[in-house]
Amino acid sequence: MSSSSPSPSPPPRSRSRPARQLAVFSIHSTIFLSLISLRILNAVTVRTFFQPDEYFQAIEPAWNLAFGNGGWLTWEWRHSLRSAAHPLLFAGLYRAVSFTCTVLHVSEAQQAEALAIAPRVLQALFAAMGDWATARLAGVLWGSDVGWISLCLSLGSAWGWFCGTRTFANSLETVVTALALSVWPWRWATADRSRPRQQRSEVRFAMGLAALACVLRPTNILVWLALGAFAVWNTNGRRRVILVAEASWIGAAVFMANALIDKAYYGEWTFPPLTFLKFNVVHSLSIFYGRNDWHYYLSQGLPLLLTTFLPLALYALYCSLAIGRTSSPAFQLASTIVGVVATYSLIAHKEVRFLYPLLPLLHVLSAKSFQDLSWSTKTKNRVLAGMILLNLPVAYYTSMVHQRGVIDVMQHLGATSSEWNSAGFLMPCHSTPWKGALGGALDKKDMWALTCEPPIDMEPEVRAAYVDEADQFYADPKAFVQKFVGDGKRYKWPERLAVFEALVKEDAGKSLWGGLYEECWRGFNTHWHDDDRRRGDVVVFCLRDEMDGKEPVEMVVSEMF
Structure with missing residues (x-):
């Protein structure tokens, strides 16, 4: 080349x-x-x-x-x-x-x-x-x-x-x-x-x-x-x-x-x-x-x-x-x-x-x-x-599908937050997300739910007989409500109450709160659940219009018992 x-x-x-x-x-x-x-x-x-x-x-x-x-x-x-x-x-x-x-x-x-x-x-x-x-x-x-x-x-x-x-x-x-x-x-x-x-x-x-x-x-x-x-x-x-x-x-x-x-x-x-x-x-x-x-x-x-x-x-x-x-x-x-x-x-x-x-x-x-x-x-x-x-x-x-009602109920409460100021959850403890999950939409609302704190710093014999708050409620809902819910008690009656359908299936909760509330929202939650307390829909009860904002709410409830 x-x-x-x-x-x-x-x-x-x-x-x-x-x-x-x-x-x-x-x-x-x-x-x-x-x-x-x-x-x-x-x-x-x-x-x-x-x-x-x-x-x-x-x-x-x-x-x-x-x-x-x-x-x-x-x-x-x-x-x-x-x-x-x-x-x-x-x-x-x-x-x-x-x-x-x-x-x-x-x-x-x-x-x-x-x-x-x-x-x-x-x-x-x-x-x-x-x-x-x-x-x-x-x-x-x-x-x-x-x-x-x-x-x-x-x-x-x-x-x-x-x-x-x-x-x-x-x-x-x-x-x-x-x-x-x-x-x-x-x-x-x-x-x-x-x-x-x-x-x-x-x-x-x-x-x-x-x-x-x-x-x-x-x-x-x-x-x-x-x-x-x-x-x-x-x-x-x-x-x-x-x-x-x-x-x-x-x-x-x-x-x-x-x-x-x-x-x-x-x-x-x-x-x-x-x-x-x-x-x-x-x-x-x-x-x-x-x-x-x-x-x-x-x-x-x-x-x-x-x-x-x-x-x-x-x-x-x-x-x-x-x-x-x-x-x-x-x-x-x-x-x-x-x-x-x-x-x-x-x-x-x-x-x-x-x-x-x-x-x-x-x-x-x-x-x-x-x-x-x-x-x-x-x-x-x-x-x-x-x-x-x-x-x-x-x-x-x-x-x-499965267990979506407990998410939907928080979305519902967030979407209607302008209509209420207080909410309570008569459910097993931690059944729903809380305020942080809604990005602050409910930060200014007064909300309470049943707890399940463990028996900390208790002797073994006392710990064996311990029953947390949520279990106390489900053992006798009516007695728990009478003792802990009301004016001056652990929880005040709120404007919105969220429960599982299993709790109120027969009488829509009338035996618990005497007709002060009426059902205002219902969302599908499960077809089945291994916990009997969580079966059925999630139901929200609203305080009746004629009772809204009136002090006698606790009085009427206490008289019911």
Whole structure:
């Protein structure tokens, strides 16, 4: 070739690298934005009630943190059982939304709507991150095909749709656990030199997220004790020292930061996990909120958590445990799941949501076992689609039908707030959200509800006979009303009374308040309920017009008895 010949063109591969990188970035961005959009849709369409902690351990204390009053602080907050770290997230969000609305001169009603929906939208963002982290974990361990299957399982989970965008500490704990696992030092934990080199920064990031998950829910430490033990066992020499050292100082730093947050919140040095252990284990106060059989998580917890994915998950656990090698990621994850479930089963008080942080692990293992099946691709696609489609009616019913009346009644009271000044709830304790959940629409209203404070600082023999306020009411409603409701008593007769239909089904409450009230709103709540007191519609009674604003209300009621 002569010197005048043109230089050879650069190889197409070299020239197209930036374009390929941009394409990959665009694909990843599109996927993540799609996940966020789906989870926001999820958040705004959940119209049902699940557990009081969604509101009373997150929204109510956050409202107080942000605005100083209005939120209902339960006994746990008065006795330093909870860390302020979780509600602090929502408190900051509340202040940001309030400031933005003020700058934009948004009306009070619109501001209340924005404040009410903001926590759900933030949790939707977290839930999308959890979906992405679950897929990434599967992809890191076993390739992109398993990652895609895992993502489908995460998005198709009825439990994930029902609970993922709720403001439980468990929901955020699940997301943080999945994120930590997605950057966990698997190369070190499995002694596999064929894996990409694990950066020290990623190891620290994983340790920090693991510590944060333990701050959110101290019981999450069981997950990291198991996985940490595997990591230390499978490494040696310098890496083992690094893992232990990094876990020690990062864990100490995160817990110290959390201690400072709690010091600022409670006004004194306190360690909520230790207080929580003292009250719920040493004094057995958790039993006050329910006792379950040892097999609850096996017979009810895992089936509710996994629904149609249960057979696949059980098969995946069997296959993973059968490997029998501590160096296998599948064996490590499966052993962790079994160990955590077994430990939780030893505790008397059990709830399905306590297992929620294990769901990403179960999805990842299920995706791996599903990919390994010798079925054809067409058969696999049909089976996967079938499992997800069967979850749709479950997700719809639990998220939009079952126990929606206790949400609707608060919406009704908020929408008609100009028509009343006081409201009472003759229901089992914490049956509805409270003021914070409505974004301040009811802040200036006088509201009361029956409580269920546990027997704190009581001797064991006294504690055994203790009956909380809500149980006292349901044991003898008429006697309770006569003793505690009225002028100068614990509760004043309000302008609005909210009850479950089961309480007044026969005589519309006339035996309780002698015709002073008339039914003015009714909303469907459940087709069934395991608590007889919560069955039927939610009914609101309004003080009759002729009695409104008159002092003799209490007098008439007292004469009725």
